[in-house]
Amino acid sequence: GAGVSQSPSNKVTEKGKDVELRCDPISGHTALYWYRQSLGQGLEFLIYFQGNSAPDKSGLPSDRFSAERTGGSVSTLTIQRTQQEDSAVYLCASSLRTGLRETQYFGPGTRLLVL
């Protein structure tokens, strides 16, 4: 399909390990967003890319979190030394252009469980 895809769909890891989450946006979409959704909660904004650059990284919860985007396409969210409180669904969204009136298309999410 032509939607946003994320991998893996589920990830179980041990506390202290590093994890990489991948997002493939819709082809041609220049803007890409990462969100975190804890169980039963709303979405927490993490970071936003316009092309390959992220104008503001203040939404990342700690310095264990980092994200990059290459070629204006695929993005990777990396969590180092995972903690149990990192357990959540990590959602990626993309949009064709930035602006106030912008529809974000969401991927199915990666469910991360840190034991």
Add this chain to the structure above:
Amino acid sequence: AQKITQTQPGMFVQEKEAVTLDCTYDTSDQSYGLFWYKQPSSGEMIFLIYQGSYDEQNATEGRYSLNFQKARKSANLVISASQLGDSAMYFCAMREPFNTGGFKTIFGAGTRLFVKA
């Protein structure tokens, strides 16, 4: 400070009746956008409706309408003729500019809607 407030954690509505989901927001920007998303139990986020801060008319999309009251900073979602498939989590969101350029979207905590047959 809470930017988006959804005061109804859960709502029940009878099938075929209308329901209003509340949302209030807080911003000092003059230019902003308001959104509603639906999240079924499957987890995907589905865009429903958008209202711009300068739009003079309330947005409508099929059975969805947004009751925008700018002075009160409220953007309630009205679903008419509820259907069983409307049972889901509903999120209100606001889009506003970053200080450093670009835009970010802030989501409320959500309202879980249950449609009864």
